[in-house]
Amino acid sequence: MPIRCTLNFRVSTVFLLVSTFLSCHSGGVESAVVTLDSIVIYKTHEWLASEPTVYFQCQGGNKTKLPDVQKEHVLYSFNGEESWQPLTEFESKKCKRCGFYEEDSIKSDDVFEEWEFCPSDFTAPAGKYVRFNAEEFNATFLCLQCTAYSNGSFRICVTCFFSILPTQIGLMQLYNTFLRRECQDLESFENICIA
Template identity: 60%
Template sequence: MASRWNIRVSIILVFCFPELLLSAIVTLDSIEIYTTHEWLASTPTVYFLCSGENKTALTDVKKTNIVYKFRGEESFQPLTEFHSRKCKRCGIYEEDRIKSDDVFDEWEFCPSDFKTSDGRYIHTKGKEFNATFLCHECVQKDIGISSDYASPGDEDEHGINRSVLIIGLSVVSSTVLFAAGLVTAYKYWQKKKRQKDQARFLKLFEDTDDIEEELGIGPLSDSI
């Protein structure tokens, strides 16, 4: 019963709270760096990194003041992936051969940053760089991100549809749980009934033995 209950709870969470099980891929759409920090290198080695993850080298980014466009199919893509609404500490850096790597910028990278209808987010850091990130799933999976281009009517309609869906799923889950409870109760009743029938059957034999003793009728071996 416990495993079945866990499955039902997981199904309800998936449909009613998709933000808990989000899987949204983030890719780099474009980037332009305005400066470099490593003087000894002929070309900079720029990379993207989120805390606790592997760094992603942006090997195509070699010169300043050039907009590098990507299709999301490059070997280094995707940059990262969101599995919840929680933000990540991410940044863009440049490798340094002598001391610690130089920082273009570090910031809290969140699913809620992707607010446009096409899942686009632009991050700019002063005289350092300008980058555009894409996360289509952040918008499509409805994790509480409102579109800049959505009308109030659309938002109300989505809210109503979501409420109807939640109510429907709640009714279905309650019905399933009620049916499961009835099945369990019926099996328990059957078990108790069998136990009572067995007790009556044994009692019948005990009563028969008592009657035979009262009448002086015993087993054949005793009469011999």
């Protein structure tokens, strides 16, 4: 019986560690959605008197046109529920090369600015990031999930571990109690059969 109890303790310990690890990392990769909160453009690049077509794009991503943004020195605010939102998504803490552009009817599109757009740029707790170019634009982005990347997933995993630990210990005790009762029932049954 002592050998069996030691084995049960080892199985319970392994169960505790594996289930806690899996609960911290369940769900796979969660994407962090980035939306545009507000933007002001300071100058357009269009030579003709037509209204500009401003868009946002990350390298290898879709072109997201901003249909409302048409005039200089006007603050455009958004609630994140527009049909063209979100602007982009981060699948990890890796940065993306992104920028604001203006469609040009004659030559290649004009560039307001391109930069390395990173989840770590967003500040907690509001998840805001302001990109300012004195000659071109001022934009504010929102990404609540990005603050988890910038704060570090280690803290999240440690918090998860210690919040789930009491439940796992309780399940381990319940399992050990069940095994002890099974052993006692088996011993009682063997004693009855021998007698």
